[in-house]
Amino acid sequence: MEIILASSSPRRQQLLSLTGLRFKVIVSQVEEDNAKDMPPQELAIAHACEKAFDVSKHVCGDDIIIGADTIVVLDGKVFGKPTDKNDAAAMLTALAGREHIVISGVAVVKGQQVFTGYSSTSVKFRQLTSKQIENYIATGEPMDKAGAYAIQGRGALLVEKIDGCYNNVVGLPLVTLAELLSMAGVELL
Ligand SMILES: Cc1cn([C@H]2C[C@H](O)[C@@H](COP(=O)(O)OP(=O)(O)OP(=O)(O)O)O2)c(=O)[nH]c1=O
Numbered sequence: 647m648e649i650i651l652a653s654s655s656p657r658r659q660q661l662l663s664l665t666g667l668r669f670k671v672i673v674s675q676v677e678e679d680n681a682k683d684m685p686p687q688e689l690a691i692a693h694a695c696e697k698a699f700d701v702s703k704h705v706c707g708d709d710i711i712i713g714a715d716t717i718v719v720l721d722g723k724v725f726g727k728p729t730d731k732n733d734a735a736a737m738l739t740a741l742a743g744r745e746h747i748v749i750s751g752v753a754v755v756k757g758q759q760v761f762t763g764y765s766s767t768s769v770k771f772r773q774l775t776s777k778q779i780e781n782y783i784a785t786g787e788p789m790d791k792a793g794a795y796a797i798q799g800r801g802a803l804l805v806e807k808i809d810g811c812y813n814n815v816v817g818l819p820l821v822t823l824a825e826l827l828s829m830a831g832v833e834l835l
Pocket residue numbers: 652653654655656657658673674678697714715716717718727748790791792793795796797798801815816817
């Protein structure tokens with residue numbers, strides 16, 4: 647039996663390594679559609695399931711596959727990864743000075759069984775000038791991150807405070823994951 651992380655995200659790979667678990671990475675081919683009309687936590691879970699099930703087609707039946715999806719939600723509007731620099735600027739302008747929610751959906755697939763959950767963290771941005779937003783985008787950091795920022799990088803300079811799981815914002819809520827893996831028979835502690 648192998649544990650497989652169905653993710654291309656280097657952040658997720660690093661976070662999962664922190665648990666001491668031995669795992670393989672297989673990247674899913676799923677394209678997320680953030681325009682689906684459903685509550686954001688259900689959307690994040692649905693995407694996490696799609697990623698894990700996509701990879702499950704290529705592995706042995708007793709392997710355990712982990713999928714995850716992280717979205718940023720402001721006033722009910724879902725921000726995924728920005729499409730270009732203008733999109734990143736629009737997202738960061740909307741987030742500046744305000745509090746938003748980061749949701750990561752997680753799916754653990756074992757044969758025909760799937761265990762799902764999510765974590766939600768509130769993040770408050772400080773006020774930002776358009777020059778500061780421009781300078782941050784010029785670092786290149788926003789482009790592959792939901793909401794166009796990385797709390798674990800230079801984006802830390804944007805964040806005034808958070809309430810909830812930090813690792814959830816980075817892309818993988820480890821406590822939520824530990825609970826789901828436990829349901830699948832894998833104990834991390
Ligand atoms: C808000 C935030 C997001 N992110 C990242 C985590 C995710 O990698 C990314 C959200 O995109 P996702 O679509 O969740 O993940 P991904 O496309 O990077 O990887 P995969 O689908 O293959 O698993 O944003 C940060 O690294 N830091 C942050 O502060």
